Amino acid sequence: MDSSHYRISDQDRAEAMEALGIAFQEGRLNVEEYDQRCQEVTTAVNSADLAELFIDIPRKTISTSGTPQRMYSSQEIDQLRHSGSRTKLGIVLTTAIVAGVAAIITDSALSPLFFAIPALVFVALYFLHLGPESWHTPSRRQLDRERLRQLKMEEKRQALEQRATRRQAQRELSTNAMNWASGMLQGKNRH
Incomplete structure (x- = not known):
């Protein structure tokens, strides 16, 4: 099987995001192109999906300073x-x-x-x-705090959604059990 069909990992996505960030810093991408490609990285499934994002730019996995750069959307x-x-x-x-x-x-x-x-x-x-x-410009610390706050809010939203789904499933199960029991009782009363 061709390696371009292998499913990518979260680490692969992080490296692709960093490489896009470097291309953005170097002026190879404008803000809209950077945002669009970052969104495509998050939905990429295999190596071929990522490769398409770097057709017109060199892919670098390490920043010029040697330390990973955090990138933020516009x-x-x-x-x-x-x-x-x-x-x-x-x-x-x-x-x-x-x-x-x-x-x-x-x-x-x-x-x-x-x-x-x-x-x-x-x-x-x-x-x-x-x-x-x-x-006039937010600091990295502010950006990190805001991103963390949004992640926590999203986790809470997902937890509430899961609870609501479980409650709905429990209600359906209870209703089905009651209907079955009622049907069984009505069946016995006929005999």
Whole structure:
């Protein structure tokens, strides 16, 4: 049998994901191509399925640094980037409060200008991306935590689904047993 028909292992999938991550880092794949191929790796069954994903790129199984690289989907990064906006929102709200207090205290003709300051801070933080990079891009630790949280939620969902399936099977079994017993009793009453 040709080795391209052998079923692949989880380790094979992990190595393929890492190789795709390296190709993405090198600029050989754009975000959409990377996401698409990663999804195809998760559904691959045999070696031939994986080979198709590397027809137009070299397959590397070890990163250039010698240590495995963790890769994240663009959806994971975007979700955490949006959750990192709390810090920026806190700064905007604090600026608005300080500007309001300053406008009340000074009670001068410049008071309306104080209310423009929070808008300027908002523009600077959200559109000009001023501030540390950590305010705009999630860290690996945040990404790992979010991925772990999602895995735990998925495990809980699957456990609840399994419980519901078992309960349904028990109900069906009880109903069938009751129907059988009822049928048996009705059969005895006829004799």
